[in-house]
Amino acid sequence: MPEAEYSHGHHPSVVGAHAARTVANSAAYLVPQLVPGMRILDVGCGPGSITIDLARMVGSGGLVVGIDASAEVIETARAAAAAAGVANVEFRVGDAYDPTPGERWDVVHAHQVLQHLGEPVAALRAWRAVSELVAAREVVYSATTIEPLTPPLARWRELMGQLQCANGGDGDAGAKLKRWAREAGCASIETGVETWCFESPEGRGFWGGQWVQRALHSAFAEGTERHGLADARQRQEISDAWAAWSRDEDGWMAMLHGWVLARG
Numbered sequence: 393m394p395e396a397e398y399s400h401g402h403h404p405s406v407v408g409a410h411a412a413r414t415v416a417n418s419a420a421y422l423v424p425q426l427v428p429g430m431r432i433l434d435v436g437c438g439p440g441s442i443t444i445d446l447a448r449m450v451g452s453g454g455l456v457v458g459i460d461a462s463a464e465v466i467e468t469a470r471a472a473a474a475a476a477g478v479a480n481v482e483f484r485v486g487d488a489y490d491p492t493p494g495e496r497w498d499v500v501h502a503h504q505v506l507q508h509l510g511e512p513v514a515a516l517r518a519w520r521a522v523s524e525l526v527a528a529r530e531v532v533y534s535a536t537t538i539e540p541l542t543p544p545l546a547r548w549r550e551l552m553g554q555l556q557c558a559n560g561g562d563g564d565a566g567a568k569l570k571r572w573a574r575e576a577g578c579a580s581i582e583t584g585v586e587t588w589c590f591e592s593p594e595g596r597g598f599w600g601g602q603w604v605q606r607a608l609h610s611a612f613a614e615g616t617e618r619h620g621l622a623d624a625r626q627r628q629e630i631s632d633a634w635a636a637w638s639r640d641e642d643g644w645m646a647m648l649h650g651w652v653l654a655r656g
């Protein structure tokens with residue numbers, strides 16, 4: 393498969409933010425489909441907080457397996473499962489295009505993964521071949537609404553799309569899930585949207601706080617430099633703008649996420 397590069401990397405500021413994700417805040421659309429005893433594969437599971445939550449929801453008679461290309465983040469996920477005392481979850485290093493050869497799943501789930509793949513349709517086809525239901529949710533970065541939209545934050549939003557594209561992915565993947573599922577041959581396709589909104593002091597602190605660091609130290613910094621998209625001064629302006637936004641009691645932002653449930 394054409395190699396796309398994972399745009400966010402695994403700096404602690406990135407992994408720490410991903411570890412705050414739960415089924416309630418990142419996969420609520422999937423909840424009505426969950427039945428105790430299910431076998432679920434979570435592709436691109438990252439630090440595994442959603443995976444562990446799914447394991448709780450299917451109960452001790454079910455099994456949830458998280459796979460990720462990064463051995464480092466798989467270790468983080470294993471430690472999180474041990475700390476949470478959740479036993480019906482496993483984490484393995486694996487490839488999104490050829491997950492768990494020879495095994496079948498009731499659900500293959502992926503959150504914010506297809507946007508990072510060079511061949512999302514091929515991945516969906518592979519997931520469809522080994523499951524009854526494929527469930528995926530992806531952001532639409534260009535639809536992110538930020539108030540106040542200062543020039544550095546407008547540039548940040550642009551850069552998220554440009555960096556994903558330069559790395560071989562697609563920052564507006566959430567808007568394309570319907571088309572990609574159809575191209576992957578799925579017979580029954582349901583789509584919709586969910587949102588994240590950060591506006592409380594805690595919410596602004598979480599979102600803005602991570603980006604104060606990420607703009608300067610994560611793969612965002614390395615990638616925007618290497619692709620000639622932003623220099624150190626511009627990244628500092630973006631970091632400072634997120635700090636100011638976090639402190640602004642009128643600060644508000646919403647992110648649109650498309651989801652798909654695909655069968656057959």
Ligand SMILES: C[S@@+](CC[C@H](N)C(=O)[O-])C[C@H]1O[C@@H](n2cnc3c(N)ncnc32)[C@H](O)[C@@H]1O
Nearest residue numbers: 410413436437438460461462486487488503504
């Ligand atoms: C944005 S993170 C999402 C993590 C998790 N699903 C969540 O929402 O918290 C995307 C994850 O996909 C993984 N990934 C990227 N390309 C992959 C591939 N080809 N195979 C397996 N994992 C991949 C990355 O290592 C990263 O941990």
